Amino acid sequence: MPQSFPLNDVGIRRVDKLPEVSSPLYTSGEYCVSESEVLITITGVGCFYVRGGDTVEYVTEEGADPEWVKLVLESQVLVALMHQRQMINFHASSFMRNDKGIMILGETGAGKSSLTASYVMDGAGFLSDDLTAVVFRGSMPYIRPLFREIKLTGDSIQQLSPDSRRLRLAEAGTGKHYLTAEPASFDDQPLHTIIRIEVAQTGTLETHHPPPAEAFAMLRSEVCMWEMLRGMPSSEAEYMKQLLQIVKETKVITIIRPADMLIEDLHREVERLIDC
Numbered sequence: 570m571p572q573s574f575p576l577n578d579v580g581i582r583r584v585d586k587l588p589e590v591s592s593p594l595y596t597s598g599e600y601c602v603s604e605s606e607v608l609i610t611i612t613g614v615g616c617f618y619v620r621g622g623d624t625v626e627y628v629t630e631e632g633a634d635p636e637w638v639k640l641v642l643e644s645q646v647l648v649a650l651m652h653q654r655q656m657i658n659f660h661a662s663s664f665m666r667n668d669k670g671i672m673i674l675g676e677t678g679a680g681k682s683s684l685t686a687s688y689v690m691d692g693a694g695f696l697s698d699d700l701t702a703v704v705f706r707g708s709m710p711y712i713r714p715l716f717r718e719i720k721l722t723g724d725s726i727q728q729l730s731p732d733s734r735r736l737r738l739a740e741a742g743t744g745k746h747y748l749t750a751e752p753a754s755f756d757d758q759p760l761h762t763i764i765r766i767e768v769a770q771t772g773t774l775e776t777h778h779p780p781p782a783e784a785f786a787m788l789r790s791e792v793c794m795w796e797m798l799r800g801m802p803s804s805e806a807e808y809m810k811q812l813l814q815i816v817k818e819t820k821v822i823t824i825i826r827p828a829d830m831l832i833e834d835l836h837r838e839v840e841r842l843i844d845c
Contacts, residue, residue: 575647575697575715581625587618588626595800602800607649614638617646622653636740643717644700648793651702655807656713657815659791661701663712665694666843670712670758672701674791675766680826680835683725684766686748687836690729694753695719700793703815704757710815711757718747728832762820762843763788766835770828774838777823784821788812 574581590606601608607619614637615629625646629638651658662685663672671688673681682698689695697715704713721729722745726736731748739745765787779787789795789812798805822842826835 575643575717576650579623579625579650581627581642584626584628587616587628590618593800594802595797597796600797600800602797604801604803605653607653607797607800609641609645609649611641611645614641617641617649619646619649619653622650625650634741640740645794647700647715649797652794652797652801652804655804656702656704657808657811658700658702658793659788660699660793661791662698662719663696663701664688665696665753665758666840668759669761669843670696671839671843672703672712672760672763673766674763674787676768679766679768680832681766682719682721683729683832684835684839686719686721686725686729686731686750687832688839689719689750690731691836694758695750696753696758703760703811705811705814706757708814708818710760710811710818712760713757714752714754716752719750720745721748725832760815760819762822763815764839764842765791765821765823767823767825768828769825772825772827774827774830774835775825776838776842777825779821779823781816784816785812787821787823788815 590601590603590608593601593603595602599610605621609617613630614633615627617627619625648658661672661674662681664685673684675681685698696712698717698719702713702715703710720739726746735749736746739747
């Protein structure tokens, strides 16, 4: 079990045998899901049972790497807990700049983590890496800080040159490192701007302000593990309402960047867009 967990009110324990999911509404090779229960099976790691948004029990496979067990707990299991709480969450990194909450979306390799690290090293407040939760106060969306370490590739580390004392090896086989960043705040922060980064092999940087319908579809595609929501129809319905509010209340921008664009150049372009 991890020494700390992004949600501080969750009971996590390792057991010898897991309960079965009662009356599942969706099953696949990896998930078995009902409205209040999820069973996640990860080959080579173990099985993880999640109930009611606050309880986790798990069984590990013999010889499973503890770092990979921790990774599953802090990724798929964490997402399942948030889905059970109807706390919408995105495959995104986030930080604070000039009291504005910025959420960075994009596929793996688009530059979410490296851009976030660049801003944090430049004085921005760190909120989360690779997984961002959004909660609401009335109709207004807020980023819920999760304080996950920033996972960086070797190329990003070479460009950013962080203090080596803040780096540690990531899970075996990933070839990446974690960068420790001090949390900006323990309080929810207003979500002001959403930026989705796309990568083009050639060309110059382009920016686009999508109309509401396009922004809605884009944000829906970035919700973590949407497949799991096939077994949680009430959470899925609630998320559709939340997505509409996020589109209404935030600035949404798409950036298409060349594959060889340096992090510092992307940082400058994003800074310009945030300040506009």
